[in-house]
Amino acid sequence: MYTARLAHAACAALGFAVSLNDVCVFLPAYGAVLTVCFVALLAYEASHSADAAIAAAWIAALIPAHAMRSVAGAYDNEAVAMPAIVCALWLWARSLRTPRAWPIALGAGAACGYVAAAWGAYPLVFNLVALHVGILLLLGRYTRSLHVAYACLWCAGTLYAASVPIVGRASFRSAEQLAPILAHGALAIAPALEAAIRTRARTAASAARMRCAALVVGLV
Numbered sequence: 001m002y003t004a005r006l007a008h009a010a011c012a013a014l015g016f017a018v019s020l021n022d023v024c025v026f027l028p029a030y031g032a033v034l035t036v037c038f039v040a041l042l043a044y045e046a047s048h049s050a051d052a053a054i055a056a057a058w059i060a061a062l063i064p065a066h067a068m069r070s071v072a073g074a075y076d077n078e079a080v081a082m083p084a085i086v087c088a089l090w091l092w093a094r095s096l097r098t099p100r101a102w103p104i105a106l107g108a109g110a111a112c113g114y115v116a117a118a119w120g121a122y123p124l125v126f127n128l129v130a131l132h133v134g135i136l137l138l139l140g141r142y143t144r145s146l147h148v149a150y151a152c153l154w155c156a157g158t159l160y161a162a163s164v165p166i167v168g169r170a171s172f173r174s175a176e177q178l179a180p181i182l183a184h185g186a187l188a189i190a191p192a193l194e195a196a197i198r199t200r201a202r203t204a205a206s207a208a209r210m211r212c213a214a215l216v217v218g219l220v
Helices: 002-013 020-047 050-062 077-095 104-118 122-138 144-162 175-200 204-219
Strands: none
Touching (some): 002 020, 020 050, 020 077, 077 104, 077 122, 077 144, 104 122, 122 144, 122 175, 122 204, 144 175
16 A cells, blocks of 8 residues: 555656556556566576576566466555565675675665565565575585675565564564574584585585585584
């Protein structure tokens, strides 16, 4: 509702004479356009290929689950939450491009907070990012900027979510936060683990085995 009201106020400020009802009717369609655009940006960030970005956008536009939530008149929480979810994932990927790009993760955290207010599915973003962090650590791609970017995203997103009355302290106590918290612990010990691997592992295979063993011990 707040999103529709802000969109209506923005249209009025720009001189477009539209009713609040029209804004609510067409908001899902415009949200779908944003979702497809963010999917294309995410695909390009991951592959640096314009062809991959176009293909990803085309597939996203044809997914039935997305289409049924993007029809004009289908005014629901998902209509505004889906663009924010994909935007958060794109900003997270963008924050890892260069060592100095980590502040962009604050924007991803803000997008997670918006998802918490609009729909409540913000743990999905946190868990996907935590999974990405775990895969990067298993591949031996730990960097300080990765650690800082993840801390920025998680802290900003959790604080924004906690400020939403319906979420509140559940953002700290929910079992859905277990994987993101474990990712914090893994990032904390990753520098020492990588230092030990560099001194003891003689091959890439042995380094991979040491990382997998550390993962198993950590989960146990």
